[in-house]
Structures are given as structure tokens and as C-alpha cells.
Amino acid sequence: MQRADVAIVGGGPAGSAAGxxxxKEGADAVVIEKGVPRADREGLGPDSTDAAGILDYWVDLMALDEPIPERVKLQELNAAEFIGPNETLEVTDTNLESSYPNFGFTIHRARFDDWLRERAENAGAEYRVGDAVSDIESHLTGAPSHTLTLRDGSEIRADYLVLADGPQRTITGTVLQNWLGDEHMETLSSRKANHIAYQEYRRLPEELFERDRIKFWWGYMPGHTAYPWVFPNDEPVARVGLTMPIGMDMADVENRESYRLLRPEDDRIPQGGTYIERMLEDVYPEYDLEDFPLVEDRGKTGGTETYPISSTRPIESPTVANVAVVGGAMGATSAFHEGGDHVAIRTGHIAGRLAAQNKLGAYNAEWQRAIGDEVRRNCVFADMVRGYEPDDWDTVFGLVNSVTSDDGFTPRELVYGGTTGAKLLGEYGLRKLRYWGGRYAQVREDDYAM
Ligand SMILES: Cc1cc2nc3c(=O)[nH]c(=O)nc-3n(C[C@H](O)[C@H](O)[C@H](O)COP(=O)(O)OP(=O)(O)OC[C@H]3O[C@@H](n4cnc5c(N)ncnc54)[C@H](O)[C@@H]3O)c2cc1C
Structure with a gap:
């Protein structure tokens, strides 16, 4: 049986960062990545969704000790556009302190993951790809340790366990269920905890390719934090995708005629591919669908990808058992803005360092200090827009447009937006208060019965 100080399940951004x-802190660390094939990567690698966008302040949140290499970047960004049925909001400044010079950038995700893997290997971690962890047995008598069984039957015994298996939590779930009650496990089940994200690589007509901005359409399709987007990849290819809750029932959709991407004949929620075709037809009516051909040598399957993305509040980890849950598996990533690489990397960094220093007990407090503001803000915004219909998005975008000054927009500016603005600001403040002191975490350390 192999021995390690720290075993890490999953070799995405969070797992590589932990490794x-x-x-780097001198631990014997092994990252186990089951490995998936991709059309745009030679050999097996992490199961990564491509061409993510990174905002300026996210780079600081990642706390990398070197710049992200240029070869990983696809486009530098100057803006994000939020498009409602009748109102468009252009945001050119995140208004959060950051050292990155531009609004952000898009990345080639496989190259990004490969770079993170190289960093881990250069620091001395073992990165094993091509074999999945199938089971973990935790021993809590005396100093905790964990025995990992891999699909090939081999075993690894480690003092510390970092769970970085992404939002589906296939292994995280089996480990946590040892110590969490059914009511908690139920809320962590992947149908409840996740949204589904579907995306296609499409070649755009040159004149439609906007290299410097990411675009989101809100109020076009029903469902909490359900929206299509376009992200620029390498010119003129864009990633056209959407996020939506899992298992939505058309019977639950009120005012269905107000959603531009629904049709009267729909008797169930359309598939991702149907939504995208309708979106392209609606947004670019002067073009035909054939003007946006699928680029089939990208992504996972013929130019398309389907992924889960975590949509719930994060969980604290059972550090008494020498276990840290990081990144998508802990639910720190957000379906509200598709963002997660920054919090995945930061939580991975913290967990790996503390495990190596035998100080994992500080993990929950440390990640909350590092990314708590970001997570709290996203949880509050996601709560506030629950139940929003198309008109509500127009109201909010119109309001923000009306109060945005040359210096940009912060929620405080809403006070200048009349009664609606003041109400929204009040709600924002109240909800933030409710999540004060880490209360955005839906599982607290005390909830684990050891
Ligand atoms: C469509 C979509 C768009 C997104 N856009 C953005 C964006 O624009 N910007 C951004 O910052 N973030 C974005 N995200 C979120 C970002 O991709 C995630 O937050 C990030 O990948 C989380 O990293 P992770 O390492 O925690 O998990 P993952 O990247 O999910 O990695 C988990 C890894 O664990 C491996 N694994 C799982 N089970 C096992 C096992 N049993 N044994 C071994 N290995 C296992 C998987 O193969 C996988 O490689 C997006 C996500 C989606 C789905």
C-alpha cells in the first residue's frame, strides 16, 4: 500500500492547487485524477469545462505566486453585458479592488488545468491521472487517517484527505455521509445542489464576434439563475451556453409567455441545444442558424459539453477527521455568475498548506477569511433574484443604469434609485447581515457527528 501525507481526490483547479x-510545504502529496479525454487535449486530464472567464479581482483571490501565463489566455476583456428583455446593462468595472489591469480575460481551460498540474508536479506533488478513487475508509481512532481504494484495486493510506472531486461530490458524498445526518445529505444531493450547464462551440460571423466582452441574457428562460451566455474564445469561435436548474417542470412556470426562449407548444422545459438555437435566432434575427456552425473538434462531445455546476451555499469541512472539502465539492462556486476557478484554487491552496503544516483545524476559519466576502455576496445576490421574472430584470438593469456614475456601480448606489432602489438596497443589507459570521455555510463543522 502506498503511503502519503496528503491524498487529494480530483485534479481540477482545486485539487491541483492543494497538491x-x-x-511546497514539504508534504508527500498525491493527487488522484480519474482523467477524461477531450478533443482539445492530448492524453487524459481533468474533467474541465472550457474557456472560463476570469474577472480582475478573482486573480487576486486565487493568491497565485506567479502570473497566469499568456499561453493560457484567449481574450482580454473590457466589459460584461447583462441583457434583459428590454434593458441592457454594460459593466466595465467590477469595482472591487484588484491588481489585474483589465476587466478580466477568458482562458483555454485545458491549458489552464495543465498549467496548474505542472505547477503541482514541479513543486513535488505526484499527479496520478487515469484511475479513479472508488472508495475511502476513514480511521478515526487515534490520529485520523484515510485509506483510498482506486478502481485498479491499489490502495493509498494518507493522514490528510482533501476532497476536490467537483460539484457532483461522488466521493465527497460517500465520505461525508459517515458523519452527516440524512437531512444534510439530502440537501447536498446533486440534483438539489447543482445546476446544469450546457455549452456549444460555435463559429460566429466575424462581424458578431465581440472579443472584449462576455454577455449574459437574463429573463429569457425560466428558472432560478437560469440564463444563456456568449463568451469569446479564439476568434471567431465563441462558447455559447446556458445554466439552468436541474429537473424543472414546465407546470411550475408562471407567466410562461413572458420568456422569449419558450414557445407556446413547449410541453416541457426545452433541452439545452434547443434553447441555444432559439437564443441565436432571437438575438441575431437577421442571420440563419447555419451562420453559426458548431465547431466539432472542441470540448467533450462533438463541440458540446454538459456539466454540473454548484448552485448552493458552501459547506464547512470536518477538519477533526483531517478532511478538507475544497472548490466545487464544497459548493463555493456559484451558478449565479458561473464563477468558481478563483475560489476553487484559493480553497485548494489553503487546504493543502494547512494539511502539510498539521494545522487543518484552521481550514474553515481560513477559507472564510479569504473568500467569505465573495461567497456571501454571491449567496445574497442569488437569494435576492429567486422568483425574478423578465420584467424584474428590466427593472433592475434600468435602475442600475440610472444610478451608475462615471466611477461605476456599487450596491450602495441603489440609494439614489428612488423607492425601488432603496428597497433593494435594504434587502441586500438585511440578507448580508443574515449571512454574517459564516452563516452562509449550509453545513457547519458542528453538524458532523464524529
Ligand atoms: C459551464 C460552466 C462554465 C463555467 N464558467 C466559469 C467561468 O467562466 N469562470 C470560472 O471561474 N469558473 C467557471 N465555472 C466553474 C469552474 O469550472 C469550477 O468552479 C471549477 O472547475 C471547480 O474546480 P474544482 O477543481 O473544484 O472541480 P472540477 O473542475 O469539477 O474538478 C474535479 C475533478 O475531480 C475529478 N474526479 C471526480 N471524481 C473523481 C474520482 N472518484 N476519482 C478521481 N478523480 C475524480 C474530475 O475528473 C475532475 O477533473 C464554470 C463551470 C461550468 C460547468
Missing amino acids: YTAA
């Missing part, structure tokens, strides 16, 4: 800091 990097654990090895």
Missing part, C-alpha cells in the same frame, strides 16, 4: 501548496 501544489502541500508539496
Whole structure:
């Protein structure tokens, strides 16, 4: 049986980051990544969704000790557009302190993951790809340790366990269920905890390719934080995708005629591919669908990808058992803005370092100090827009447009937006208060019965 100080399940951004800091701190660290094939990567690698966008302040949140290499970047961004049925909001400044010079950038995700893996390996971590962890047995008598069984039957015994298996939590779930009650496990089940994200690589007509902005359409399709988007990849290819809740029932959709991407004949929620075709037809009516051909040598399957994305509030980890849950598996990533690489990397960095230093007990407090503001803000915004219909998005975008000054927009500016603005600001403040002191976490450390 192999021995390690720190075993990390999953080799995405969070797992690689954990392997990097654990090895850098002198621990014997092993990252186990089951490995998936991709059309745009040679050999197996992490199961990564491509061409993510990174905002300026996210770079600081990642706390990398070197710049992200240029070869990983696809486009530098100057803006994001939020498009409602009748109102469009252009945001050119995140208004959060950041050292990155532009609004952000889009990345080639496989190259990004490969770079993170190289960093971990160069620091001395072992990155094993091509074999999945199938089971974990935790021993809590005396100093905790964990025995991981891989699909090939081999075993690894480690003092510390970092769970970085992404939002589906296939292994995280089996480990946590040892210590969490059914009511908690039920809320962590992947149908409840996740949204589904579907995306296609489409070649755009040159004149429609906007290299410097990411675009989101809100109020076009029903469902909480359900929206299509376009992200620029390498010119003139864009990633056209959408996020939507899992298992929505058409019977639950009120005012269905107000959603531009629904049709009267729909007797169930359309598939992702249907939504995208309708979106392209609606947004670019002077073009035909054939003007946006699918680029089939990208992504996972013929130019398309389907992924889960975590949509719930994060969980604290059972550090008494020498276990840290990081990144998508802990639910720190957000379906509200598709963002997660920054919090995945930061939580991975913290967990790997603390495990190597035998100080994992500080993990929950440390990640909350590092990314708590970001997570709290996203949880509050996601709560506030629950139940929003198309008109509500127009109201909010119109309001923000009306109060935005040359210096940009912060929620405080809403006070200048009359009664609606003041109400929204009040609600924002109240909800933030409710999540004060880490109360945005839906599982607290005390909830684990050891
Ligand atoms: C469509 C979509 C768009 C997104 N857009 C953005 C964006 O624009 N910007 C942004 O910052 N973030 C974005 N995200 C979120 C971002 O991709 C995630 O937050 C990030 O990948 C989380 O990293 P992770 O390492 O925690 O998990 P993952 O990247 O999910 O990695 C988990 C890894 O664990 C491996 N694994 C799982 N089970 C096992 C097992 N049993 N044994 C071994 N290995 C296992 C998987 O193969 C996978 O490689 C997006 C996500 C989606 C789905």
C-alpha cells in the first residue's frame, strides 16, 4: 500500500492547487485524477469545462505566486453585458479592488488545468491521472487517517484527505455521509445542489464576434439563475451556453409567455441545444442558424459539453477527521455568475498548506477569511433574484443604469434609485447581515457527528 501525507481526490483547479501548496510545504502529496479525454487535449486530464472567464479581482483571490501565463489566455476583456428583455446593462468595472489591469480575460481551460498540474508536479506533488478513487475508509481512532481504494484495486493510506472531486461530490458524498445526518445529505444531493450547464462551440460571423466582452441574457428562460451566455474564445469561435436548474417542470412556470426562449407548444422545459438555437435566432434575427456552425473538434462531445455546476451555499469541512472539502465539492462556486476557478484554487491552496503544516483545524476559519466576502455576496445576490421574472430584470438593469456614475456601480448606489432602489438596497443589507459570521455555510463543522 502506498503511503502519503496528503491524498487529494480530483485534479481540477482545486485539487491541483492543494497538491501544489502541500508539496511546497514539504508534504508527500498525491493527487488522484480519474482523467477524461477531450478533443482539445492530448492524453487524459481533468474533467474541465472550457474557456472560463476570469474577472480582475478573482486573480487576486486565487493568491497565485506567479502570473497566469499568456499561453493560457484567449481574450482580454473590457466589459460584461447583462441583457434583459428590454434593458441592457454594460459593466466595465467590477469595482472591487484588484491588481489585474483589465476587466478580466477568458482562458483555454485545458491549458489552464495543465498549467496548474505542472505547477503541482514541479513543486513535488505526484499527479496520478487515469484511475479513479472508488472508495475511502476513514480511521478515526487515534490520529485520523484515510485509506483510498482506486478502481485498479491499489490502495493509498494518507493522514490528510482533501476532497476536490467537483460539484457532483461522488466521493465527497460517500465520505461525508459517515458523519452527516440524512437531512444534510439530502440537501447536498446533486440534483438539489447543482445546476446544469450546457455549452456549444460555435463559429460566429466575424462581424458578431465581440472579443472584449462576455454577455449574459437574463429573463429569457425560466428558472432560478437560469440564463444563456456568449463568451469569446479564439476568434471567431465563441462558447455559447446556458445554466439552468436541474429537473424543472414546465407546470411550475408562471407567466410562461413572458420568456422569449419558450414557445407556446413547449410541453416541457426545452433541452439545452434547443434553447441555444432559439437564443441565436432571437438575438441575431437577421442571420440563419447555419451562420453559426458548431465547431466539432472542441470540448467533450462533438463541440458540446454538459456539466454540473454548484448552485448552493458552501459547506464547512470536518477538519477533526483531517478532511478538507475544497472548490466545487464544497459548493463555493456559484451558478449565479458561473464563477468558481478563483475560489476553487484559493480553497485548494489553503487546504493543502494547512494539511502539510498539521494545522487543518484552521481550514474553515481560513477559507472564510479569504473568500467569505465573495461567497456571501454571491449567496445574497442569488437569494435576492429567486422568483425574478423578465420584467424584474428590466427593472433592475434600468435602475442600475440610472444610478451608475462615471466611477461605476456599487450596491450602495441603489440609494439614489428612488423607492425601488432603496428597497433593494435594504434587502441586500438585511440578507448580508443574515449571512454574517459564516452563516452562509449550509453545513457547519458542528453538524458532523464524529
Ligand atoms: C459551464 C460552466 C462554465 C463555467 N464558467 C466559469 C467561468 O467562466 N469562470 C470560472 O471561474 N469558473 C467557471 N465555472 C466553474 C469552474 O469550472 C469550477 O468552479 C471549477 O472547475 C471547480 O474546480 P474544482 O477543481 O473544484 O472541480 P472540477 O473542475 O469539477 O474538478 C474535479 C475533478 O475531480 C475529478 N474526479 C471526480 N471524481 C473523481 C474520482 N472518484 N476519482 C478521481 N478523480 C475524480 C474530475 O475528473 C475532475 O477533473 C464554470 C463551470 C461550468 C460547468
